Amino acid sequence: MQLVEADCVIPDAVSPPLRPGAVAVAAGRIAALGPPAALRARFPDAARTELGDAILLPGFVNAHQHGRGLSQIQLGYPDDALEPWIARRRGRGTPDPYLLTRHAAEQMLRHGVTATLHANYSYATGDYEAELRGVLRAYDETGLRATVCVGYADQGGLVYPPADEARFRAALSPGAQALLAAARPAYLPLDHTLDLMDQLRADYADHPTITLAYGPAGPQWVSDAGWRAIARHAARSGIGIHFHLLESPAQRATADRLYAGQVLAHLQRLGLFETAVSAAHFTQARAEDLHEALRLGLVVVSNPGANMRLFNGAPPLAAWREAGLPVALGTDNCALDDSEDYLSELRLGGLLARGTAPQDPGAANRLTLAMGTETGARAIFQPGCGRIAPGLCADLVAIDPRRARGVWLDPDCDPLDLVISRCTGADTVMTMVAGVIRHRAGSPRPGPEGLARMAAAARQAGPGAQTHAEEIAQALRAHIPGGEEV
CATH class of the missing domain: 2.30.40.10 (Urease, subunit C, domain 1)
Known part of the structure; x- marks a missing residue:
C-alpha cells in the first residue's frame, strides 16, 4: 500500500x-x-x-501513435501531403522497431502519458511478426500501458484503388520501378494475421499493461474480404478494432469512388461494428459521415498537429463537440511542435474544440481533460483507466x-x-x-549517441534510393486530387 x-x-x-x-x-x-x-x-x-x-x-492517454521515437524531421525528410510523405520513406533505411518504440514510450512517460494505442505500422522488413514482437517488448520493458494493434493491409500500398497501379508504375523511371519491385511485404497474409493474433493473445493473456487490438490500416488499404474476416474474428474474440479514416483529401476522393461516400455504412455491412471500434483522423469527414459515426457509436481520435502538418486541414473539433461525437486525442508521432509533448497537443485540440460560441472556460477545460483521459481510455479499449476512482x-x-x-x-x-x-x-x-x-523529474534520459546511430541507420538505403523515392513522391502528387486520376 x-x-x-x-x-x-x-x-x-x-x-x-x-x-x-x-x-x-x-x-x-x-x-x-x-x-x-x-x-x-x-x-x-x-x-x-x-x-x-x-x-x-489521471494519466494522459495518447490514443493514436505508431511508436516512431524519431520524427520525420529527425530522419531527414520534410512535411508533405500524406501520400507523397509516405512514399518518401521508401528512400530510407529500416530503423530498429524495438529501439524506436522504446524511445517513443520513454518520451511519453516523461510527458505524463500513462497509456497509449500503438496503431498499425510496419517497416516492411519482410518479418512483420518480429517487428511486432519488438514493439511489444518495448512497451513491456518501459511499463507504459499499451494497446498494440496487429496491423493488416492488402491493397493500395502505392496508389489507392480503383486506380490502375500497373499504369502508375509503368510511367516511372526504371530506377524507381526497381525500388518498388525490391520492396518486401509490410504485413502478413490474412490467415497468418488471424493466427498471429491468437498467438499474441495467448502470450499476453495475463499481462498487466498490454492489450491487443486489430489495426486494419484503413478502408482504402483493406479489401472487403479482409474487413469481413477481421471483423468476424474480433467479434468472436472480444477485441477492439482501430483504423485510419478519411485522413486526407485523396482518401476522401477514394471513399467517394469506392463507397459512394458511404464508407461507415459500408464497413457496418461488413460486420465491423459488432465489436468496439475507434478510428483516427476523420478530418475529411462530411456531415453525413458525422451522422453515421454518431449512429454507430464510433469513437474518433483526433491528431490535430499531424493533420495540419500533412496538409489535411485542421480537424473540425468544435463541430464534433457540438454534435456530441466522442473525441480522444493522439500525437500520431507528428505533433505540432515535433515532439511527444502530449499536453501541448491536448491544448491545441482543446482550443480547436472551443469554436466561437460563448461558453464557460471551466467547462471547456473539463471537456479537454476528458478528451485526454476518459475518452482516450474508450478509444484504446481500456476502460479501467482515464479516471482516479476506487x-x-x-x-x-x-x-x-x-x-x-x-x-x-x-x-x-x-x-x-x-x-x-x-x-x-x-x-x-x-x-x-x-x-x-x-x-x-530528473531521471536520466537515453544518451544522444544511441539516438544518433538509430537516425543514421534509418537514413541509409541503397544507391539512388532517395532520388527514386522523390520521383515516386512527385508522381503521387500529380496523381492525387487535383492530378489526373483520383
Missing part, C-alpha cells in the same frame, strides 16, 4: 478537485482517495509519496505548476486551468502506471 499526496488531486473531468488530496494505491489499482489526513489514519502503515505543490491527475488502474500523472504559476497569476486560480492553459509535458514530475512510478 502506498499513499500519493499532492497539493491538489483532480479525479476526473467532472468531480471537484481535492485540495489537498491523496490517492491510496494497492496492487496496481486505486484503493481510495480523499484528504491526506483521512487516508493516513485509514492506512497508517502505507508508504508515502509526497508531491508538494503538484497537481495529481477499483480503477493506478495510472497517475503529477504536474508541478510552479514554473507556470508566475507572480502575475492569482494563487487561487483554477488548478485545471493551470494545467490545460499553461503547463507542458516538461512540468511532469511523476508518472505512475499500474501503481509503479515509471518517471520522476
Whole structure:
C-alpha cells in the first residue's frame, strides 16, 4: 500500500478537485482517495509519496501513435501531403522497431502519458511478426500501458484503388520501378494475421499493461474480404478494432469512388461494428459521415498537429463537440511542435474544440481533460483507466505548476486551468502506471549517441534510393486530387 499526496488531486473531468488530496494505491489499482489526513489514519502503515505543490491527475492517454521515437524531421525528410510523405520513406533505411518504440514510450512517460494505442505500422522488413514482437517488448520493458494493434493491409500500398497501379508504375523511371519491385511485404497474409493474433493473445493473456487490438490500416488499404474476416474474428474474440479514416483529401476522393461516400455504412455491412471500434483522423469527414459515426457509436481520435502538418486541414473539433461525437486525442508521432509533448497537443485540440460560441472556460477545460483521459481510455479499449476512482488502474500523472504559476497569476486560480492553459509535458514530475512510478523529474534520459546511430541507420538505403523515392513522391502528387486520376 502506498499513499500519493499532492497539493491538489483532480479525479476526473467532472468531480471537484481535492485540495489537498491523496490517492491510496494497492496492487496496481486505486484503493481510495480523499484528504491526506483521512487516508493516513485509514492506512497508517502505507508508504508515502509526497508531491508538494503538484497537481495529481489521471494519466494522459495518447490514443493514436505508431511508436516512431524519431520524427520525420529527425530522419531527414520534410512535411508533405500524406501520400507523397509516405512514399518518401521508401528512400530510407529500416530503423530498429524495438529501439524506436522504446524511445517513443520513454518520451511519453516523461510527458505524463500513462497509456497509449500503438496503431498499425510496419517497416516492411519482410518479418512483420518480429517487428511486432519488438514493439511489444518495448512497451513491456518501459511499463507504459499499451494497446498494440496487429496491423493488416492488402491493397493500395502505392496508389489507392480503383486506380490502375500497373499504369502508375509503368510511367516511372526504371530506377524507381526497381525500388518498388525490391520492396518486401509490410504485413502478413490474412490467415497468418488471424493466427498471429491468437498467438499474441495467448502470450499476453495475463499481462498487466498490454492489450491487443486489430489495426486494419484503413478502408482504402483493406479489401472487403479482409474487413469481413477481421471483423468476424474480433467479434468472436472480444477485441477492439482501430483504423485510419478519411485522413486526407485523396482518401476522401477514394471513399467517394469506392463507397459512394458511404464508407461507415459500408464497413457496418461488413460486420465491423459488432465489436468496439475507434478510428483516427476523420478530418475529411462530411456531415453525413458525422451522422453515421454518431449512429454507430464510433469513437474518433483526433491528431490535430499531424493533420495540419500533412496538409489535411485542421480537424473540425468544435463541430464534433457540438454534435456530441466522442473525441480522444493522439500525437500520431507528428505533433505540432515535433515532439511527444502530449499536453501541448491536448491544448491545441482543446482550443480547436472551443469554436466561437460563448461558453464557460471551466467547462471547456473539463471537456479537454476528458478528451485526454476518459475518452482516450474508450478509444484504446481500456476502460479501467482515464479516471482516479476506487477499483480503477493506478495510472497517475503529477504536474508541478510552479514554473507556470508566475507572480502575475492569482494563487487561487483554477488548478485545471493551470494545467490545460499553461503547463507542458516538461512540468511532469511523476508518472505512475499500474501503481509503479515509471518517471520522476530528473531521471536520466537515453544518451544522444544511441539516438544518433538509430537516425543514421534509418537514413541509409541503397544507391539512388532517395532520388527514386522523390520521383515516386512527385508522381503521387500529380496523381492525387487535383492530378489526373483520383
